[in-house]
Structure formats: C-alpha cells, structure tokens
Amino acid sequence: MAPQPDVELADVIAPVDSKSASEPVKTSLKAHDPFLVEFDQQFDADNPKDWPTGRKWAVTDVLSATAFNRIMVSTIMAPALSTIGHELHMSPTESAMSLSIFLLATAFGPLFIGPLSEIYGRQPVLHGSNVWFLVWNIACGFANSKHLLIGARFLAGFGASSIYALAGGVMADLWRPEQRGRSLAMYILIPILGAAVGPIIGGFMAGRTTWRWMFWSTSIFQAVMTVVSMTVFRETYAPTILKRRAKALREQTKNDAYYTSYERAEEKDSKMLVLRRALTRPLWLLAFDPIAQATSIISGVGYGTLYVFLSSFSELWIKQYHMSVEKSGLHYIACALGEVAGSQIGGPLIDYLYKRQLAKSQGDIQPESRVLLMIPCALLTPIGILIYGWTAQYKVSWIAVDVGMFLTMFTIQLGSLPMQAYIMDIYQNYTSSALSATQFLRSLTAFLFPLFAPSLYSRLGYGWGNTLIAILGLLVNLCAPWVLWAYGARFRAKGSSVR
Template sequence: MIDSITRQETRKSGASRPDSSPGLNRCLSGNHLDDTSYYTGHPNTQGTIDQETEHASTVDSEDTDTDGVSTISPEVIDGIEVERDVELGREKTRKSLKSVRDLNLVSWEGPDDPENPKNWKIGRKWAAVLVVSSFTFISPVSSSMVAPALASISADLHIVNSIEQSLVLSIFVLAYAVGLFFLQETFAPVLLGRKKNKLIQETGNQDLHTEWDVPNRTITTTLKISLTRPFKLLGTQVIIQVLAVYMAYLYGIMYLVLSTFPGLWEGVYGESTAIGGLNYISLGTGFFLGTQICAPAQDRIYRALKARNNGVGKPEFRVPLMIPGAFLVPVGLFWYGWSAQAQTHWIVPNIGAAIFAAGTIIGFQCIQTYIVDSYTKYAASAVGAATVMRSLAGFGFPLFAPYMYAALDYGWGNSLLGFIAIGLGWPAPILLWLYGEKLRMRSTFAAG
C-alpha cells in the first residue's frame, strides 16, 4: 500500500528524504520550527492508512476541510500546485491528502520535552538571558571606563609601547570569540541533529533524519547560502526593506546624538568633561525605561490580540507598540533641539534626549520581534540584513552632524531629523498592519 504512494519533496524546506518511507510528503503543522510534522500521500492510495501521530486530530481539524482535502495551499504555477525549494530552486507538484507518521523522523519527545529550550525552567531561561545581555552591557561600559584613564593606566603600569596600550582597551573583546564555545546550545536544528546522531549510533538506523536535514549539502554550499541569504532578503523582501530603512534611520540618529553630546554640554553649556559626561545618564534612563515598559507591554498586547483571533498569533500583533515609539522619537528630537538652542536649564534637553531614547529602543524591539516572527527559520538572516543597513547608518550619520548643526543649529537641525522620523516611522506600522500578512503570504521566505 505504502509502496504505491508517489515520492514527494518536503514542504517549505524542499529537502528530499531519499531514505524515508516512499511516497511521503512532509507538511508542517504550524509556522514554528519545533512543530511536529505530518506526512501525506496520494488520495488514490487503496486501503486505510493509520494516523499514528498524536497530532492527527489537530491536523484533521485545522489543515483539512470536510472532504479531508488539505487546505495548506502551495504556490500555483500554470494551474498546477507546486512546492518550491527556496534554497535549491527545485519544484515538485503535490497531490497529497492522507497523513501518516514518518517513523524515522527525529523530533522532540512531545510538546513538554525538557531538552527543548522553550521548555527550560524559568531560572535557566533567565540565566541565559543575563549572560547574553551582559555582552551588550560590558562592551560599551568597559571601553567607556578604560578610554579616559588609559594614559594613567599606562603610566602606573609603565606601558610605553603603543600597541600594548591599545591592548589594554581592546583585549577584553577576545572573550566574545572564546566565550561562545562555553554557552549551551539553544538552536533546535543543532540539538535535534545531535539527537539524531546519538540515535544512529545506538540503533544503527541510518534512515533517521530531522526535518532540517539537507542531503549532500557541503560546507561550501552551506556557507554560500548563509552569506548570500541576508542580501537576497534585503533585495527581494519589501518587509525587510521598509523595516531596515526605518531601523537604520533610528540607529543613525542615535549615534548622531551620542557623537554631538560633548559639543553641546562642553561647548554650549560650558561644562567640564567630567560633568558633561553625566548627561549621558538621560540617554541611559530613556533606553532602560523604554525597554522595561515595552517588553512586558508587547507580550500583553500580543496575548490579547491572539486570544481575540481564536488563539492564532500573527507577527502583525507586534506592530501596535511601534506607534507610540514612532511618536516619541520626533517629540524627543524637537524637545531636545529647541531647548538646547535656547540654552534652557540643563535638565530640559536631557528630558528630550530621554524621550528620544525611549522611542528609539521601543522601535528597535518592535522591529526585531516582527522580523523574527515573520521569518522564523530565516530570522537570523533577516535580522542580519537589517543590521547591514543599521551599521552603515551608524557609521555615516555622525559624519555630517557637525555640518548640519553649523548650518541649522540645534533647533532646526533636530527638527529636520524629527520630520524625517515622522515620514518614515508613522506610515510603517500602519502599512504593516494592513498589508503585512499579504506580503508574507507572497514571500517564499516568510512564514505565511
């Protein structure tokens, strides 16, 4: 019976399964990487195929209509249903209907598998969060603390070589290269790959595979795909293009403000270097408050919208908080710019800078969570594509800041930045809310 089923290619990943049961077509039960897969075969197959998976009822209720026909719609080309392999360019027609379980598929031991990082205890999760968060905290703090005292450190330790002096400032960065090898793995394909290899050694079954296996893929091919995919996403995905431009603009303004802070406080307000440095506390306060308010609020909004949508979550549910974030950025810039030009009390421009910082970090959080939810399997490449634009803006914006402020002063200079922020930031969440799902449905990379 099974032998009569025609071999199919896997859905989404397109990876063929030459060693698995013939005639099976793998479909995902959801948009998440760790969802249990089910396999489908020809409708004309005689006899009855036992649905051995525990998710059979879910598949029948969610993915089939009253006639038992799968409602997961692949791409249609010339009237033929086609499944496209995004990475390798292969296309195969699909005619599958009934579902059976692939006994050689290595997956999690049920939804509560403790080896799945999503099921870690809350303390273990927070420990991982704290370790990773310390990366972004220690780096700027270390460099900012050491740089002003580098001359004194060199004198006290009798360091005369300029290279050795530079190492005092930069050697801690080596920990980034080494420390990663001591972190616990959390990437599902890697964890399941290790589990598969262990089972092969124990059972001798060479047919075992995971849903991410790609036969005959070399390291060269993997590197080529991984290095080019971010640029492919940036060049073809409208969602990535829109969010990357807005994120880059926010990042560029942030570095522009950071680079011009000393000139304002020391040049305009006449503060000393030590006192002027204290004004950075306003930016830190804004970033901290924006993060601590946005993160829990975003989770609550997402849960509420998901409940109203019959328990089905969407990436667009990450969008609503982009609106207050996009409002705070220009308000903060206007406040900061005009109060600085009027040379009001030092607390006034600092309040504006804090408002701007809060809006910026809210925008960052909403953009990154939307990208991750939209591109699931390719989230790292999608975020990497946005990071390319962001880094270029962070490099370029401080270069023209002195000329802009010399021509427009702090008032109109920051107002110009604020008006551009309105033009980019206000339409973006509205467009994503209205058209984001349609754009994802048309994408071969995004989760539909």
C-alpha cells in the same frame, strides 16, 4: 523580472499557524516515521523552549553581559576623540572615523556570522567571535598610529557584530511568542546601558589616565566573559541539536536510517551549495523581501539617529555649555535612563498586548499585531528630538536638554522592541539571517549619520538640525509601520511563490 536567488522566501518566512506562532514550521514528512528525529511535542528536555527557566535566563544573561561590553566599546571613545586625534595626528574626520569604523564592521559581520550560526550552531560562532573581538580590542589599546587604530577597530567590530546576529536568534530559540517581550526587555537591559555608559567611563578615563585603558579595561572584562560563556552557554539552535541527536542515534544503533527534516531537506545539496545559500540569505531578504526592507529602513533611521546624538552629545556640553570632559560624560546618564525605561516598560507591554490580542482573536493572531505599538512611538520621538534641539540651541538649563534626550531615547527603545518581536515571529527558523539583514542597514546608518553631524549642527545649529532629523524620522517611522500593518499578511502570503 527579478533574478533567480538561491533562497526561497518560503524557506525563510515561516507561515503563521493560527493555533500557535511559537513552534517551528513542521514538514510534510509522516509523523509516525520511527526514524525521523524531532522534539517531542509535549515536552523534550533537549528542546531549548522546554529548558528550565533558570537555564534559559543563564544563557540569556551571558549573552546580555557579552553584548554590554561589545556595545560599550563602540562608544567609549567618544569623549576622548580629540585627545586620541592629537596623539596620533588625526584630522577631525579621521578621529570620527576611528569611532564609527567599528559600526561599519557591524554592518558586514552579521551577513556572515548570522548564516554561519544556522549551519554550525550558535555556540561555536559565539565562542569564536569572543576570541576574535578580544584579540583586536587589545590591539586597539597598543595602537601607535592612526592606521593601526582604525584597522584594529574595524576588525574588533567585525568580531563584536556576532552579538547582533546571535541575540535575536537565541531569544527566538529559547522563548515562546508570549514571553518575547519580557525576555527581550531583560536581555537588552544591560546592553543598552553600554552605549550610554561607554562615554561616561570614557570621559573619566580621558581626564584621569591614558585613553588606552579604555581598550585594556574592556579587554579584561571580555576575557572574563569569554571564559564564562564557554562554561555557561549551551547550544540553542534546534536544527543543530536535532542533528547531533540523530548522529548519536546512528552511532549507537549502527543504523543510518535516522535523520532530521533539516538533513533531509539538504541531502541532495552539496556542502558548498548549502553554505552559499546560507551566506546569501540575508542579502536576498534585503533585496527581495518587502518585510525585511521595511523593518530595515525603520531600524536604520532610528539607529542612525541614535548615534548622531551619542557621538555629538559630549561636544554639545563642552562647546555650548563650557563643561569639562568628565562632566559632559555624565549627561549620558539621561540617555541610559531613557533606554532603560523604554525597554522595561516596552517588554511587559508587548507581552500584555500580545496576550490580549491572542484572547480577542481566539488564537488566530497575526504577527502584524506587534506593529501597533510602533505608531505612538513614531509620533512621540520627534517631540523629544525637538525639545533636545531647541533647548540646546538657546542654552536653556541642562535639565531641559536632558529631558529631551531622555524622551528621545525612551521612545526609540520602546519602538524597537516590537519590531524585533515581529521579525522573530515571522522568520522562525532563520531569525539570525533576518536580523542580520536588518542590522546591515542599521550599522551603515550608524556609521554614516555621525559623519554628517558636525556639518549639520555647524550650519543649521542644534535647533534646525534636530528639526530636520525629526521630520525624517516622522516620515519613515509612520509610513513603514503602516505598510507592514496594511500589507504584511499579503507579503507573507506571497512569500511562497517568490524565488
């Protein structure tokens, strides 16, 4: 028998209303209670879902640009690892660690940051993490020892990780289910460029100036984005907005009877209990919720594979094709183009399929309809990985290698969007916690997989090494979505009885 957690899955998994999956779960409180503070169901200017489209895009764009810089910092060091290692007297393993330790921090950061945003709101958490990341990223540029560099990278990654916890939550706050594909595609367009553009910029900096400018330049950009976010970003979390409205009403009317359903649910609990319940929610989901487990495994394998390729792609061109560091970085353009194409095709496709399923089911749509798009991606991704691996193994023209990488990145990105939309549909009130649980495994694999990449390719070569990765991805990416498709509704139905 499983131990008793502090969190009921019923409190986290929102039951799907056959009429609409776009609104948060309503409580059993009487709708005519004059002291219950909630959004007007027709239109409410304070409800982020009813905001003008321009304001929604402004918040989305600020979050997107912030994510771009943070993700770019995670990979910008890749082409300069040998240079940094030589200057700071680091072994190859320590050099790889200085790159991947950033990703390790993004595994643990969201476990705290996501739940905190569901207690105090998105706005203060975003601003606080912006400043934290800025301070430690500057410290990386001034590092004069390997210990300081690795430590500062970890702390910078901890601050940067808030974007993984906040992004999905803010998107769920702002956009309705039928808009999630396009909004996710537009939000992710700039950040996905960061992972691929980082090594390109890093390659030129490594060849023309000191590697320290990788951190100083990104810190300048981060300082600008911190100021912009403090100006443009507005609170989007509905419980926080309603609590502020209730507090204002109590102060204006001198009547303490005004309340929100969220306050009523927590009124018997101490602040420490509320905090403990929130902070343990992501790990309890990961431990006891099959849906969170399945999506985490899919995401973890995909993200780990992505970072194996990103961390080793530059070395392939330098050692296998004898290119300069600068030219090796240019091949990351194929990675960027693949991810951009995947996101921009996947976003509208998700919305199209959702609306089609909605009409076909006469409004009785289930979240598992999102999973269908993941199946063809699971079949196509191994093809791209094999093309990339075997063309590199036999030193075929660089065009063939880049085509394989393009297809790999395209299908990985195309498959990740519907999974995010699926999580947002189910965990409506606790999207950040659910995505934090998923991000934990994603970041662990992104941290660990690249550490084995040098040994994998040195022993098996690029051909058989990528074949092994392709087989692993095929097994996971076919089995896990099938489990969600076949049993997802059952898992959600059982959520109310699981403690």
